[in-house]
Amino acid sequence: MVSRVIPVDDFDLVIFGATGDLAHRKILPGLFRRFTAGQIPASSQIIGAARTDQDDDAFRAEAAKAIREYAGAAEDDPQLAEFLALLGYVPIDAKGEGGWQELKSRMRPGAVHAFYFSVAPSLFGDIAERLAGHGIADDDSRIVVEKPFGRDLASARALNATLAQHFTEQQIYRIDHYLGKETVQNLMAVRFANVLFEPLWNAQYVDHVQITVAETVGVAGRGSYYDKSGAIRDMVQNHMMQLLCLIAMEPPYHFDPDAVRDEKLKVIRALEPLEPADIVRGQYQGEGSDYLTDAGDADSRTESYVAMKVRISNWRWQGTPFYLRTGKKLRARTSEIAITFKEPPHSIFDDSGHPKANELVIRLQPNEGMNLKVMIKEPGPGGMRLVQVPLDMSFADALGPEGADMPDAYERLIMDVIRGNQTLFMRGDEVEAAWAWTDPIIKSWEEGKRRPEPYDSGSSGPEEALRLMHRDNRRWREIRA
């Protein structure tokens, strides 16, 4: 198979926060993998910036360690040495004035300029202001901002306004790494490159949709961040909302940034306000695996799990509920979207079992793929008996010999920044609309001060979440890897 890796243009990428966890675990290893895949021109520059006072060589040594650990590069990998030659470092305090001119002198005219803000959101404004003030960023420069993008509507608006003082919307790349996942894009291919599904993709044929993002990890080690966020801010306002949008949106007229984001925005704006009875919050508990211990607050009311029944008020989805759940310390790590169709209105088969509803499951991770449950006749001589069988497709099967080069979410998104493609990034109005929907939910929790429902670590979540489904005569899909 001919290689489909298309090198991006020559670029200078500055990583603010290059000495931090995200840079070590995701950004630098991801860039290395894109380099070894042949996507990064050898003339490009990757410049680290942070307060730590070190020179280019010390940063290269730091990056090498991270890349060996997180990208599995061998000690003597010749490509690692080549990659490290692209790296440089400038000590900069985002709040100070030192180092900016040095950074400016390293930026090459003619190359694509991108600035990755891999620092606390409280520093975004300082960096944006200084990049503009020192004349480092120009009209073509791109900035990449990490989540969390605000913690409510007011702070998200303020952040958008701050960035907008120095950069246009076309220059701002708000990362939601779920949008960079292979299967999330496959979701759009499945919906909009087949005639099979789209005619059935509405309330007339879809009984309900379940979106599950279950994790086995807890919050130990990041309790101080997580305890101020909880599952709704950490996962629902962004990742879950994006998945919901991609499932529910109308076909965009074209696969381009504004066409896709316009359609997602319409979905968020059509979300009905949630009733308290439609939400369940949970907190994991258990010996050696307890949220309160991990959060370092014996009285914490923050949720590590949330399940909700969401309604979309538009023609396509009137009457079809979307059930969302996400949580930590659950039975298995799995992210999937399950679309359960309605049962056939009439069965022509007497005594053969009523045909069951078709179900389409799109698995995001692990084992990315699709599974469509259909009814067939039970094979064999036993007469007309109906049985449900899965049509299984693993996306890895479609890869061919290039299978090894599957960029992870960060790799794909960083390359999109360099290409100048914003399709898989959130627009400012989308983020604000998502906060506008989640704010009242959070406010009612904060006012109510109720404890989340406890659930055992390693379980499927709180009992209350089961009842959310049972009262509608439905069941959650089993959480399993």
Ligand SMILES: NC(=O)C1=CN([C@@H]2O[C@H](COP(=O)(O)OP(=O)(O)OC[C@H]3O[C@@H](n4cnc5c(N)ncnc54)[C@H](OP(=O)(O)O)[C@@H]3O)[C@@H](O)[C@H]2O)C=CC1
């Ligand atoms: N880690 C992760 O998995 C994820 C992180 N994020 C987001 O990414 C961002 C970075 O997270 P993470 O890497 O975990 O954070 P860390 O705390 O590990 O790293 C923070 C980085 O910022 C630098 N820094 C701190 N203060 C300043 C300053 N005044 N001027 C310049 N640099 C500064 C630090 O270096 P130094 O001390 O040398 O200045 C360090 O490089 C955050 O917004 C986080 O919410 C989002 C999703 C996942």
Ligand SMILES: O=C1O[C@H](COP(=O)(O)O)[C@@H](O)[C@H](O)[C@H]1O
């Ligand atoms: O953004 C976040 O995502 C991770 C889950 O991401 P995944 O790619 O491993 O599914 C989550 O653990 C974390 O709390 C959250 O901040």
